[in-house]
Amino acid sequence: DAKTTQPTSMDCAEGRAANLPCNHSTISGNEYVYWYRQIHSQGPQYIIHGLKNNETNEMASLIITEDRKSSTLILPHATLRDTAVYYCIVRASRGNTGKLIFGQGTTLQVKP
Amino acid sequence: SAVISQKPSRDICQRGTSLTIQCQVDSQVTMMFWYRQQPGQSLTLIATANQGSEATYESGFVIDKFPISRPNLTFSTLTVSNMSPEDSSIYLCSVGPITSGRARDTQYFGPGTRLTVL
Numbered sequence: 001d002a003k004t005t006q007p008t009s010m011d012c013a014e015g016r017a018a019n020l021p022c023n024h025s026t027i028s029g030n031e032y033v034y035w036y037r038q039i040h041s042q043g044p045q046y047i048i049h050g051l052k053n054n055e056t057n058e059m060a061s062l063i064i065t066e067d068r069k070s071s072t073l074i075l076p077h078a079t080l081r082d083t084a085v086y087y088c089i090v091r092a093s094r095g096n097t098g099k100l101i102f103g104q105g106t107t108l109q110v111k112p
Numbered sequence: 113s114a115v116i117s118q119k120p121s122r123d124i125c126q127r128g129t130s131l132t133i134q135c136q137v138d139s140q141v142t143m144m145f146w147y148r149q150q151p152g153q154s155l156t157l158i159a160t161a162n163q164g165s166e167a168t169y170e171s172g173f174v175i176d177k178f179p180i181s182r183p184n185l186t187f188s189t190l191t192v193s194n195m196s197p198e199d200s201s202i203y204l205c206s207v208g209p210i211t212s213g214r215a216r217d218t219q220y221f222g223p224g225t226r227l228t229v230l
Contacts, residue, residue: 041226043204102155102156
């Protein structure tokens with residue numbers, strides 16, 4: 001599976017959009033980009049995933065560049081409860097083949 | 113999404129003993145995984161629990177230390193054997209994909225078991 005690079009930490013003001021970048025320059029054609037977050041002392045929570053098209057759900061939007069070498073997770077209106085470690089993970093294909101391998105993630109601090 | 117429960121939620125154990133952690137999911141799932149998260153660290157995959165066969169372990173993890181069972185599509189156990197203080201971690205069960213529906217491509221995590229070894 002391709003490796004990802006994320007900033008170690010970011011701050012965001014409450015109510016503003018939080019934009020979390022991720023580089024995955026070695027991603028291959030059958031690999032999806034997944035985003036999870038882990039709020040302190042809890043199990044990781046699935047946020048969103050995509051292959052090449054932009055995706056949006058009730059939690060966030062995922063913007064993937066045309067060359068698929070990077071992506072951005074957008075939390076449109078960050079709240080204090082969004083303070084967490086955010087993990088960008090590249091995983092091979094769909095179905096029952098790929099394992100989720102976690103990097104160090106980005107610690108997002110949402111401030112009042 | 114899947115509802116995943118783990119037992120126990122936390123435990124304090126003595127050095128040299130063993131602890132078995134249970135993972136139960138409310139839907140049939142193809143894959144079940146066990147992760148470890150040491151204090152202040154990210155998650156590390158221990159093994160994939162295979163239904164009806166031996167688990168597949170990642171580099172650095174062995175069956176004698178972390179025996180795993182998976183008797184059916186909704187249940188798995190992880191045993192941490194002959195524990196030492198270095199085994200103090202959060203142990204997380206993860207499942208996926210769900211065998212039907214839109215969530216097929218997604219992997220979900222349990223709440224974790226917080227283990228302290230004295």
